[in-house]
Amino acid sequence: MTRNPLKAEIHCHIEGAAPPALAAAQASRYGVDTSHILRDGAYVWSDFSEFLVCYDAVAALFKTAEDYALLTETYLNELAAANTIYSEIIVSPDHGDRIGLGADAYLAGISDGIRAAREKTGIEARIIVTGERHFGPDRVISAAEYAARAGNPLVTGFNMAGEERMGRVGDYARAFDIARDAGLGLTIHAGEVCGAFSVSDALDLVRPSRIGHGVRAIEDPAVVERLVELGTVLEVCPGSNIALKVFPDFESHPLKVLRAAGVRVCLNSDDPPFFHTSLEREYEIASGEMRLSDDEIDAMTRTALEAAFVDEETRARLLARFDAARARPGY
Ligand SMILES: Nc1ncnc2[nH]cnc12
Numbered sequence: 001m002t003r004n005p006l007k008a009e010i011h012c013h014i015e016g017a018a019p020p021a022l023a024a025a026q027a028s029r030y031g032v033d034t035s036h037i038l039r040d041g042a043y044v045w046s047d048f049s050e051f052l053v054c055y056d057a058v059a060a061l062f063k064t065a066e067d068y069a070l071l072t073e074t075y076l077n078e079l080a081a082a083n084t085i086y087s088e089i090i091v092s093p094d095h096g097d098r099i100g101l102g103a104d105a106y107l108a109g110i111s112d113g114i115r116a117a118r119e120k121t122g123i124e125a126r127i128i129v130t131g132e133r134h135f136g137p138d139r140v141i142s143a144a145e146y147a148a149r150a151g152n153p154l155v156t157g158f159n160m161a162g163e164e165r166m167g168r169v170g171d172y173a174r175a176f177d178i179a180r181d182a183g184l185g186l187t188i189h190a191g192e193v194c195g196a197f198s199v200s201d202a203l204d205l206v207r208p209s210r211i212g213h214g215v216r217a218i219e220d221p222a223v224v225e226r227l228v229e230l231g232t233v234l235e236v237c238p239g240s241n242i243a244l245k246v247f248p249d250f251e252s253h254p255l256k257v258l259r260a261a262g263v264r265v266c267l268n269s270d271d272p273p274f275f276h277t278s279l280e281r282e283y284e285i286a287s288g289e290m291r292l293s294d295d296e297i298d299a300m301t302r303t304a305l306e307a308a309f310v311d312e313e314t315r316a317r318l319l320a321r322f323d324a325a326r327a328r329p330g331y
C-alpha cells in the first residue's frame, strides 16, 4: 500500500486553485466567454506572460464574497481529503478591487471559506496578502497598507507575486517595510523567472524568512550558501516550475540538490490546475520522480509547519499533530 503522509503547504494562490469546472460554471453564471482561456476542461496559456493573463481572467470570474467563499472552501476541503493539516492561501486585494467587489468583501469571503472548511475537516489555514508586481510599486504598497490595517486574524503574511521581470526588488522594498512594521510574516516570489540575482536582491532588500520558489539560486553557489546561513525557507513548487519551463524536467529540478546543500525547503502546489498538479501530486513527484525518501519528505512537511506564519500555540498544535501521526504504527 502506498503511504498517504500528512501534508502542509504554504504557497498556493487562491484564484490559481480554481478547478476548471468551477471556473466554467462561474463563466456560464455570469455570461462570460472563456474560449480564450479555457479549452477541453483545461486552462490555456503557453508561457509565463500568458499564464499571468489567463490567471487574471480566471480571477475575474469570481465576483462576490460568496464566490470566494465557495472557491476557498472547495480548495481546502480537497486538501483536507488528501491528508493536509495546514495551508497558506495567497490572496490579492487588487483582484477584489478590479472586479468591483472591494478588498474587504473579497477577504471576508475567503475568511468564510476558511472557517467553513475548518469546521468540516479540521484543516487550519491562514491568508497571505500579496501585491502583484506587474501592477507596479504603488499598487504593491497599497496592498501592504491594506494588509497592515486589515485587522483580520487570519491575515498573517505579506508576499509579492506577478511578473518578476518588472522593475527591481528595491522598487518594492517600501511595501515590505510596511508589512514588517505591522508584524506580518514576509515572503516574496524570487528566483523563479529571474536568476540568482533576484534571490540575493530579495535577501538584501526584503529580508524575508521565506522565498516563493527561489530555486534559481542554484545558479550561484554563493547565494545557495547565503540561504543556508540565513535559514531562509524556499517554498518550492516543482510541478509549477516544470509547467512554466523554469527547468526542462524533474530530473534536472534542483530541489534535491538544494536540500542536500542544507537549504530549508518544502513542497507546494502554486496554482495547481493551471499546472496540472495538486499538493498530493507534488508529494508523489517528490517520492517518485525525485526519489526522496519518506523521512526526507516528512522533513519538508515539518519545515513548512516550522516556517508557517502562525502564532506559536498553533504551530505547537500542528507539530504535535504531525509528530503523533508519524509515531503511529504503519505510518
Ligand atoms: N508562479 C507564479 N509566479 C508569479 N506570480 C504568480 N501568480 C500566480 N502564480 C504565480
Ligand SMILES: [Zn+2]
Pocket (backbone or CB within 6 Å): 011, 013, 161, 189, 212, 270
Ligand atoms: Zn506563486
